Amino acid sequence: MYEKIKADISNEYYLTNYPNDGQRFVAWYLRNIHNLDTYETKDCITDGAGDKQIDAIYIDNQSSTIYIIQGKFYGGDTVDAEPLREVLSSWVQIKDLEHLQDGANHKLQVKINEMASALEDDYEVCFELITTSTLTESAQNDLAAFQKELSENESLSANLVVVDNETMKFKYEEALHKNRPYINHEFKLESGKYMELMIGGTKAVIVALPLRDCIKIPGIKDGSLFRKNVRQSLGNSNKVNKGIAKTIKTDAEDFFFLHNGITAICSQMSIHDGVLSVKELNVVNGCQSLSTIFSSSEAAKKATDAYILFRFYEIEDQDRADRISTSTNSQSAVKARDLRSNDKAVLAMKRAYEQYFPDGYFVTKRGERVDTVKYNTAHVVNLTDLGKQLIAWHSQRPTISYSETKIFDKYFDQLFHRDYAPENVQTLNVMFAAVYEKWGKENPMGLNETLLAMKAYAPYHQLFAISVILCEINKMNDSVPSPSVALRKMTESGLLDYIVEMAGNCLNMAMETAQDTVAADTGKLFVPQNWIKSKASLKDIRVAVKQMVASLKMLPDGKKVLARLNEGLAMNKEDFEARWTAD
Numbered sequence: 243m244y245e246k247i248k249a250d251i252s253n254e255y256y257l258t259n260y261p262n263d264g265q266r267f268v269a270w271y272l273r274n275i276h277n278l279d280t281y282e283t284k285d286c287i288t289d290g291a292g293d294k295q296i297d298a299i300y301i302d303n304q305s306s307t308i309y310i311i312q313g314k315f316y317g318g319d320t321v322d323a324e325p326l327r328e329v330l331s332s333w334v335q336i337k338d339l340e341h342l343q344d345g346a347n348h349k350l351q352v353k354i355n356e357m358a359s360a361l362e363d364d365y366e367v368c369f370e371l372i373t374t375s376t377l378t379e380s381a382q383n384d385l386a387a388f389q390k391e392l393s394e395n396e397s398l399s400a401n402l403v404v405v406d407n408e409t410m411k412f413k414y415e416e417a418l419h420k421n422r423p424y425i426n427h428e429f430k431l432e433s434g435k436y437m438e439l440m441i442g443g444t445k446a447v448i449v450a451l452p453l454r455d456c457i458k459i460p461g462i463k464d465g466s467l468f469r470k471n472v473r474q475s476l477g478n479s480n481k482v483n484k485g486i487a488k489t490i491k492t493d494a495e496d497f498f499f500l501h502n503g504i505t506a507i508c509s510q511m512s513i514h515d516g517v518l519s520v521k522e523l524n525v526v527n528g529c530q531s532l533s534t535i536f537s538s539s540e541a542a543k544k545a546t547d548a549y550i551l552f553r554f555y556e557i558e559d560q561d562r563a564d565r566i567s568t569s570t571n572s573q574s575a576v577k578a579r580d581l582r583s584n585d586k587a588v589l590a591m592k593r594a595y596e597q598y599f600p601d602g603y604f605v606t607k608r609g610e611r612v613d614t615v616k617y618n619t620a621h622v623v624n625l626t627d628l629g630k631q632l633i634a635w636h637s638q639r640p641t642i643s644y645s646e647t648k649i650f651d652k653y654f655d656q657l658f659h660r661d662y663a664p665e666n667v668q669t670l671n672v673m674f675a676a677v678y679e680k681w682g683k684e685n686p687m688g689l690n691e692t693l694l695a696m697k698a699y700a701p702y703h704q705l706f707a708i709s710v711i712l713c714e715i716n717k718m719n720d721s722v723p724s725p726s727v728a729l730r731k732m733t734e735s736g737l738l739d740y741i742v743e744m745a746g747n748c749l750n751m752a753m754e755t756a757q758d759t760v761a762a763d764t765g766k767l768f769v770p771q772n773w774i775k776s777k778a779s780l781k782d783i784r785v786a787v788k789q790m791v792a793s794l795k796m797l798p799d800g801k802k803v804l805a806r807l808n809e810g811l812a813m814n815k816e817d818f819e820a821r822w823t824a825d
Contacts (some may be wrong), residue, residue, distance in 0.1 A: 735810025
C-alpha cells in the first residue's frame with residue numbers, strides 16, 4: 243500500500259493542496275476510505291504546528307461519530323509504539339477540551355469547538371491510527387493495554403482502531419469493490435448442534451459454534467474476514483460491544499440466547515466426519531461481535547459451555563454474494579429512520595404520492611432499489627430527504643436537517659402526522675434538486691470553501707433562504723410559503739435559477755458576515771460548523787436577504803429586477819401558513 247499511496251499522492255491535487263507527504267497521506271485516507279470530497283477533506287486536516295498530535299478530525303453526523311486521525315506514512319515494514327503514545331496523548335488532552343485549545347493551531351481550535359458540540363449530542367469518539375507499516379510485537383502489546391484503558395474509562399466513551407498496512411489494503415479494496423478475500427477454514431462440529439438445509443437451491447448450514455472456536459477464525463485481526471463492513475472493530479468501548487464482552491465473562495452459558503448470531507457466506511462448503519470445510523469465507527454480519535470475542539479470547543477459551551449461532555450460505559456467484567452482503571449490512575443497523583418506514587402516516591403519504599404520480603415511487607426503506615425502467619426518476623422521492631426538506635422549509639429549522647435521528651425521533655410527529663399534499667412533496671424534491679446541483683466542483687455560485695465542506699447539510703439552509711426571499715418579496719415575514727405555489731411562480735416567471743442563486747449568495751454573505759463579526763470581537767472563535775447548526779445562522783440569513791433585496795434599489799438595473807421579482811413572485815395571503823413547531 244505504501245507504493246500505491248505514494249504514487250497516488252504525487253498527483254497535482256495532493257501536491258497543490260498539502261505541503262508534505264504526511265498531510266497528503268491523511269488526505270488520501272479521508273478521500274479514499276471515508277469517501278469525503280476535496281472540500282470536506284481539506285476542512286478536516288489539522289496537521290501542522292500546534293496540532294497537538296492530531297492530524298485530522300472528521301465528524302460524521304450520520305453515524306454520530308467523531309474520528310480523530312493520526313497518520314504515520316512510513317516505508318518500513320514495522321512501526322513501534324510511539325504513534326500509539328501520541329494517540330493516547332490526544333485522548334488525555336481531549337478530556338480537557340479547554341486546555342487542549344490553548345496553543346492549538348486555528349484549524350484545530352475550530353474543530354475542537356465543533357467536536358464539543360458533537361459530544362453534547364452524545365457522539366462516539368473513534369481514534370484512528372493509520373499507517374502503511376505493521377505494529378511491532380511490543381507495540382501490539384501497548385495497543386491492547388491502550389484499548390483496555392479506553393474501554394474502562396467512564397468519563398469519555400472512546401475507542402482506538404489501528405489501520406495498518408493489511409487493514410488499509412482491505413479497506414481500500416472494499417471501497418473499490420474489488421475481489422473478495424480468499425479465506426479457507428475448517429470448523430469442528432458438535433453432534434446435535436448443526437443442521438444442513440437447502441433453501442431455493444442454495445446450500446445453508448446452521449451451527450451452534452463454541453466461542454473458543456471463534457477466536458481461531460483467520461481474518462478477524464486484520465479485518466479481511468469482514469470485507470463488506472465499511473469500518474473495522476470499534477473495540478470494547480461502545481455500549482453494545484461492552485455488553486458482549488461482559489456476557490462472555492459473566493454469563494457465557496446464555497450467550498447463545500442473548501446474541502442474534504453471525505451471517506457468513508462462502509463459495510463452497512462441505513461436511514465430512516463432523517468437520518465443516520468452507521472456501522472464500524466472508525462474514526457479512528457480525529464484525530463487532532467476532533472482534534469483541536477475539537479481544538476477549540482468554541475469557542472465551544475458559545467459557546466451555548458458551549456458543550454462538552452461525553449461518554453459513556454457499557454462494558458461488560460473486561455478484562449474488564455482493565448483493566447479499568450489501569443487503570445484510572444495510573439492514574444491520576436499525577435507526578429511528580428505519581423504524582418509521584412502516585409508520586401509518588408514512589404509508590399514507592406514500593400511497594397518496596404514488597396515486598397522484600402514477601409513474602412515481604416513494605422510497606420509505608433504506609437500501610430499497612427503484613426500477614428506473616418502470617418509474618420516472620423525476621418522480622422518485624425519498625423519505626429521508628423529505629424529512630430534511632420539511633424541517634428546513636415548513637419548520638424553518640435547517641439547523642436540524644443534518645440529524646436524521648432528531649427528525650425521525652423527536653420531531654417525527656410534527657413533520658409527518660399531518661395531511662401533506664403530494665404535489666408539495668414533489669415540489670420540495672424539485673426545489674432541493676435545483677439547489678443541490680449548484681454545489682458541485684465547479685462551484686457556480688462562488689460559495690466559500692467552508693460552506694462546500696458542509697455539503698451534507700448546508701444546502702438545506704439555502705432551501706430555507708428561498709422561502710425567506712419569497713416571504714420578503716411578499717411582505718409576509720414570519721410565515722411559510724406554499725411550496726407548490728412558490729415553485730409554480732418561480733417557474734412561470736423564469737426566475738427559479740435566479741432565486742436559487744440569490745439564496746446561495748445570501749447564505750454565503752450571512753456566513754462571511756458572521757465570521758467577520760466574530761473576528762472583530764476579540765477572544766471569540768468562529769466555528770462555521772457550529773454556526774450552521776445554530777439559530778444565529780437563521781437570523782443572519784434573514785438579515786442577508788433583507789439587505790440583498792434592499793440593495794436592488796440602488797443598482798443601475800436593480801429597480802427593473804425588483805419589479806420583475808415583485809410581479810413574478812406575487813402570492814396571495816392564503817398561500818402562506820404559520821411555521822410548523824419543531825423546537
